[in-house]
Amino acid sequence: MAAETGNLEQFKTGILDNNPVLVQLLGMCPALAVTNSVENALVMGGAATFVVVMSNLITSLLRNLIKPHVRILIFTLTIATFVTIADLFLKAYLFKVSQAIGAFIPLIIVNCMIICRAEVVAIKNGVGKSLADAFGIGIGFTLSLLTLGIIREILGSGTFLNYQVLPKTVWDTHAWIIMILPPGAFLTLGVVVGVVNYMRERGKVGA
Amino acid sequence: MSDATNAAKPAALPIKDAGPRGFLVSSPPHLAAGATTQRIMFEVLLAMLPLFGFALYMFRLSAIVLTVATIAGALAAEALGNLMRKRDQSSVYDGSAIVTGAILAFSLPPSLNPYMAFLGGMVGIALGKIVFGGIGNNLFNPAMVGRAFLMICFPAALVSFTPTAPMTAAGVDATTMATPLYAAAKQMDLPSMSALWLGNTGGCLGETSAIAALIGGLYLVIRGVADWRQPLALLLTAGIFAQIAHWIAPDAHPGATFHLTSGAMMFGAFFIATDYVGAPVNPWGRLIFGAGVGLLVMVIRLFGAYPEGFMFAILIMNSLTPVIERVTTPTPFGGKVEA
Amino acid sequence: MKKFIDESWLVLTMGIAFAALLAGAQTTWQGKIRENQAKALNLAVAEVVPAMDAEQERETLDIDGNTVFKCRAADGSLAGWAVQASGGGFIDKINVVVGISPDGSEIIGVKVVSHLETPGLGNKIERVEGNPFPYQFDGKSTATPFALTKQTPATDSEIQAITGATYSSQYTMDIVNDVLTRIVPQLPKE
Numbered sequence A: 001m002a003a004e005t006g007n008l009e010q011f012k013t014g015i016l017d018n019n020p021v022l023v024q025l026l027g028m029c030p031a032l033a034v035t036n037s038v039e040n041a042l043v044m045g046g047a048a049t050f051v052v053v054m055s056n057l058i059t060s061l062l063r064n065l066i067k068p069h070v071r072i073l074i075f076t077l078t079i080a081t082f083v084t085i086a087d088l089f090l091k092a093y094l095f096k097v098s099q100a101i102g103a104f105i106p107l108i109i110v111n112c113m114i115i116c117r118a119e120v121v122a123i124k125n126g127v128g129k130s131l132a133d134a135f136g137i138g139i140g141f142t143l144s145l146l147t148l149g150i151i152r153e154i155l156g157s158g159t160f161l162n163y164q165v166l167p168k169t170v171w172d173t174h175a176w177i178i179m180i181l182p183p184g185a186f187l188t189l190g191v192v193v194g195v196v197n198y199m200r201e202r203g204k205v206g207a
Numbered sequence B: 001m002s003d004a005t006n007a008a009k010p011a012a013l014p015i016k017d018a019g020p021r022g023f024l025v026s027s028p029p030h031l032a033a034g035a036t037t038q039r040i041m042f043e044v045l046l047a048m049l050p051l052f053g054f055a056l057y058m059f060r061l062s063a064i065v066l067t068v069a070t071i072a073g074a075l076a077a078e079a080l081g082n083l084m085r086k087r088d089q090s091s092v093y094d095g096s097a098i099v100t101g102a103i104l105a106f107s108l109p110p111s112l113n114p115y116m117a118f119l120g121g122m123v124g125i126a127l128g129k130i131v132f133g134g135i136g137n138n139l140f141n142p143a144m145v146g147r148a149f150l151m152i153c154f155p156a157a158l159v160s161f162t163p164t165a166p167m168t169a170a171g172v173d174a175t176t177m178a179t180p181l182y183a184a185a186k187q188m189d190l191p192s193m194s195a196l197w198l199g200n201t202g203g204c205l206g207e208t209s210a211i212a213a214l215i216g217g218l219y220l221v222i223r224g225v226a227d228w229r230q231p232l233a234l235l236l237t238a239g240i241f242a243q244i245a246h247w248i249a250p251d252a253h254p255g256a257t258f259h260l261t262s263g264a265m266m267f268g269a270f271f272i273a274t275d276y277v278g279a280p281v282n283p284w285g286r287l288i289f290g291a292g293v294g295l296l297v298m299v300i301r302l303f304g305a306y307p308e309g310f311m312f313a314i315l316i317m318n319s320l321t322p323v324i325e326r327v328t329t330p331t332p333f334g335g336k337v338e339a
Numbered sequence C: 001m002k003k004f005i006d007e008s009w010l011v012l013t014m015g016i017a018f019a020a021l022l023a024g025a026q027t028t029w030q031g032k033i034r035e036n037q038a039k040a041l042n043l044a045v046a047e048v049v050p051a052m053d054a055e056q057e058r059e060t061l062d063i064d065g066n067t068v069f070k071c072r073a074a075d076g077s078l079a080g081w082a083v084q085a086s087g088g089g090f091i092d093k094i095n096v097v098v099g100i101s102p103d104g105s106e107i108i109g110v111k112v113v114s115h116l117e118t119p120g121l122g123n124k125i126e127r128v129e130g131n132p133f134p135y136q137f138d139g140k141s142t143a144t145p146f147a148l149t150k151q152t153p154a155t156d157s158e159i160q161a162i163t164g165a166t167y168s169s170q171y172t173m174d175i176v177n178d179v180l181t182r183i184v185p186q187l188p189k190e
Helices: A007-015 A028-033 A038-061 A068-093 A095-104 A106-110 A112-122 A127-157 A168-174 A182-206 B002-012 B037-059 B061-084 B096-106 B114-128 B142-153 B165-169 B180-185 B193-198 B210-222 B229-248 B256-261 B265-272 B283-303 B310-328 C002-048 C166-186
Strands: C059-063 C066-072 C078-088 C093-100 C107-114 C147-149 C158-160
Touching: A007 A127, A028 A095, A028 A106, A028 A127, A028 A182, A038 A068, A038 A095, A038 A106, A038 A112, A038 A127, A068 A095, A068 A106, A068 A112, A068 C002, A095 A106, A095 C002, A112 A127, A127 A182, B037 B061, B037 B096, B037 B210, B037 B265, B061 B096, B061 B114, B061 B142, B096 B114, B096 B142, B096 B265, B114 B142, B142 B310, B210 B265, B229 B256, B229 B265, B229 B283, B256 B265, B265 B283, B265 B310, B283 B310, C002 C078, C002 C093, C002 C107, C066 C166, C078 C166, C093 C166, C107 C166, C147 C166
Parallel strands: C147 C158
Antiparallel strands: C059 C066, C066 C078, C078 C093, C093 C107
16 A cells, blocks of 8 residues: 555555455455346445445544554444445345345455455545545445456346346357356456456556 | 377477476486377377267267367367467467367267357366466366366256167157166166167267277277276276176166266276376376276266266366375385475 | 553444444334335245235244245135245255145145256246246145156156256155145144
8 A cells, every 4th residue: 555645546446456356356255156147246336335435434533543452343343333234224125136145245244355445544544535445445346246247147147137138039048057156156257357467467568 | 198298398388488487307318209299189089080980970960060169169269378378379280179179079969059069169278278377287177177167057958868860760769868877867778788889879979889989999098198097997996886886776776887888988988087187197196096087977977966977077086186196106216205 | 440441432332333323224124124025925925826815814824833824815715825835955945835725635836935956957946937847736636745757747646857957846846745745734624
């Protein structure tokens, strides 16, 4: 983490250079488990963004009061509270999606991406920068989940957000079922991370 | 086998691309054996001819279409991989991708959509070989990786078999077509022994005729292209296991001859288990590898949900190869060396 | 003591504040969550006992550990029984609702509520258009347990397995058979 970075840079680094899933390889569990459709990926991304924003906000507000040796306890308490709120909210207003990805929402608590942001940024920086960072990371996380979700849903079900995009007659019999199964998650993630690294390497050589 | 692959590798790598571990270091004397990847792959393809001929007779056009599709897929992935890694295209011409494609084609059901076969060949090479660093570096047998992908991707297409003209002429029931292994798993009527040996049964392109696979396999062993250890250990273990199961429950399990001549057993023992890269290098390791595959095939056939288990058996043993290798590495002359 | 308070007051305060926050969220949304869950169950029950009227009061019984709903039609007469049952599938638990006719003699319908069977093969146990398997149970007698067959069923008590998903078919049928043999004889007579 460079010493002096502006809010905008802090926001951008979460999406590109420090993308939690595709570069830092954090938050793999939801990235693998719930990206079998675009809808699930979006909801998971939204929930995680909400939690990381709230956690960064509270942490940076209280940063001068938090004693170093109880900080992890406070991070966990904050994260757990907002994950529970997100979980209840989804159950109340997005019941169908919440049933599909139900078990993975509470697991946001142990998503190291979120505690990492509290520890690395929020506890040392002001509210503005912490929020910029949280939104950057959250959007970066959502975008990577979305990438996986789009690839997996289109190839695996022939749909995009439940709208048929590939010919139904063909895809009823020829869908790449593996893509909506766990092995497809690993394959897609591996290929996407590979492509991202390939492009980053090329970018470096060109610069 | 692996010696041959390694010998061919430096030639395929231009020196500037050789990288940090570019030059192979080994103690002299070195011997030029004349074995190149190309020659070995040519021998393997030659040994596959009887099987291909039989597939042609049984399944006609679909045998050609599927084989061409898988080979095209394999070559396309190989070329694409070389392009992305900025390597020269020599590995496209060394024949290894063609062999992978052919083995994959022979393990597919004849009624499969050619586009799926093409995809299988591509995925097999791309995910089974290129991502590990190309020829000689892959952990798993690329053809089996391709087949596993297809099996999970299109399960319905991979388990449906339709009878062909020669079969209906031979009096096989034309409406319901079960492979011999499927029939055994469900305790239905089994095809006759002669049908199993000759191949007048349902099944994948290359697995119907045990005798054609045996001819090609023996050719490979005699020519020294394939090691005799994997097939021998494999067939022996599987045979003993099948026979014991038969003795325990004669009604439920057919005996050793049935299991050895049905499914991918013969073809796999000689053509898949002898793959240089995924199998151990040491003689004892190869025996253990073969025996492990044989045991796993029978465990999956008798107790698993799938009627055939050759693909999974090979992939599981591939992943155990490093362990086998470590256990079986011979002590160098002069005593034990601390690693 | 002072040191203790000094170090922990923030955690304690935050704990209390967050607890209040959670309690608020819980009470605000609880009604809605309950409603959602009831609605999901209602849909499943309505599908296997179509004559049921959602306005009528539905009695919930516990028979031998299974939840059974006594469903009434619009005129108040008994429309049928919906038995919740579950059992092991090929991959994970299969949850099923079985609709039984008022006199317990016939199956009205079988609906798989949740499962994790293989997409493309095992998921053909779902009761949606294009999957013939679950509809085979409709209207069958509850007197004899079903048997699985690979061919076209010869008798009424035979169920044709899904091609390529024999195990998923078997497990689903086993759950239905369990309901027939264990629950149906215990249904109260009206």
